[in-house]
Amino acid sequence: MHMADALISPAVGGTFWAFTGGLIVYCARKLKQTLRDNLVPMMGVLGAFIFAAQMLNFSIPGTGSSGHLGGGLILTILLGPHAAFIVMASVLTVQAFFFADGGLLALGCNIFNLGFFPAFVAYPLLYRPFAKGEFATARAAAAAIVAAAVSLELGAFFVVLQTKLSGISELPFGSFMLLMLPIHLAIGVVEGLATAAVVSFVVRARPEALPAACESARTPKNLRPLWVGFLLAAAILGGVASWFASSHPDGLEWSMFKVSGKEELETPTGGIHETLAGVQKKTAILPDYGFRTNEGDAHNEEGAEPMAEPWPAVSAGTSVSGIVGGLITLALAGVTGLALKARPPRSDGSNR
Numbered sequence: 001m002h003m004a005d006a007l008i009s010p011a012v013g014g015t016f017w018a019f020t021g022g023l024i025v026y027c028a029r030k031l032k033q034t035l036r037d038n039l040v041p042m043m044g045v046l047g048a049f050i051f052a053a054q055m056l057n058f059s060i061p062g063t064g065s066s067g068h069l070g071g072g073l074i075l076t077i078l079l080g081p082h083a084a085f086i087v088m089a090s091v092l093t094v095q096a097f098f099f100a101d102g103g104l105l106a107l108g109c110n111i112f113n114l115g116f117f118p119a120f121v122a123y124p125l126l127y128r129p130f131a132k133g134e135f136a137t138a139r140a141a142a143a144a145i146v147a148a149a150v151s152l153e154l155g156a157f158f159v160v161l162q163t164k165l166s167g168i169s170e171l172p173f174g175s176f177m178l179l180m181l182p183i184h185l186a187i188g189v190v191e192g193l194a195t196a197a198v199v200s201f202v203v204r205a206r207p208e209a210l211p212a213a214c215e216s217a218r219t220p221k222n223l224r225p226l227w228v229g230f231l232l233a234a235a236i237l238g239g240v241a242s243w244f245a246s247s248h249p250d251g252l253e254w255s256m257f258k259v260s261g262k263e264e265l266e267t268p269t270g271g272i273h274e275t276l277a278g279v280q281k282k283t284a285i286l287p288d289y290g291f292r293t294n295e296g297d298a299h300n301e302e303g304a305e306p307m308a309e310p311w312p313a314v315s316a317g318t319s320v321s322g323i324v325g326g327l328i329t330l331a332l333a334g335v336t337g338l339a340l341k342a343r344p345p346r347s348d349g350s351n352r
Helices: 009-035 037-051 074-079 081-101 106-131 138-166 174-207 209-214 224-239 251-260 273-283 316-341
Strands: 059-061 065-067
Touching: 009 081, 009 106, 009 138, 009 273, 009 316, 037 074, 037 081, 037 224, 037 316, 059 174, 065 174, 065 251, 074 106, 074 138, 074 174, 081 106, 081 273, 106 138, 138 174, 174 209, 174 224, 174 251, 224 273, 224 316
Parallel strands: none
Antiparallel strands: 059 065
């Protein structure tokens, strides 16, 4: 659901940039009040892990489409809503600026769609009430599936809504929505299963890593093995497993193709669209998760079925992108956490 700038008008893009920026400031302020020592490294390693996990598209049987994990619910359960939103913003910012995955004008929309709904809607209203404090049980798994599916559905609906409000593309609201919602429901079920598996692993390995541990008298243990495990998983996912990602278009591209006959729409020329496209061209060191080439990207003819790429797509550029992207995300999320941790003490002398 990484929207391109071709779908978004300056008014809609600017509005969601402002709203998302306000949410980031709000989350930062809340974190300053509750930041615990083990949260900063967890923000970094989970950011790297989610970046790598999003590179691994999986096929949706019988559709010719694919999906990838959003990771918002995983982050929220393991970090809490405020840290999760900041980490998701870090992941999507790295993807947009360094890999040209999602537009810069649409970045505020993408952060909102993939970060707000799992952190501030699905988690408090669905996951926590249904799971009832359990993490590694069938109840918790069912709660994760429901919460992930609802958050993906809401995010997909807002992609359609933001496109409609922008009014710069020919995508019809009704048809676009009727394709986006079912395909992302399927993706949401897979996301829920993956969320349940990751959270169950963490709970069995190091329950002290969960935010709930701060509310108990449990003595924190050394979480370094858990951090190393997530970093190794990120390296494997981004460096090797990404070769085996599905070559089918993702849910958004598939829906666009079914409606318009094109997986990508032309970005408007001139104005802020052209300016931001120029900025992204300069900052994207590994565009489309590969090395720069002198040739333009190949596009299908209008109305033609999307061409399947060779599989597995063994590529040094993909591996380098997975490793470099994970490291940049690790640094950005970690530095953000450290900046929040290094707050001045209160006037009463406490630093709580």
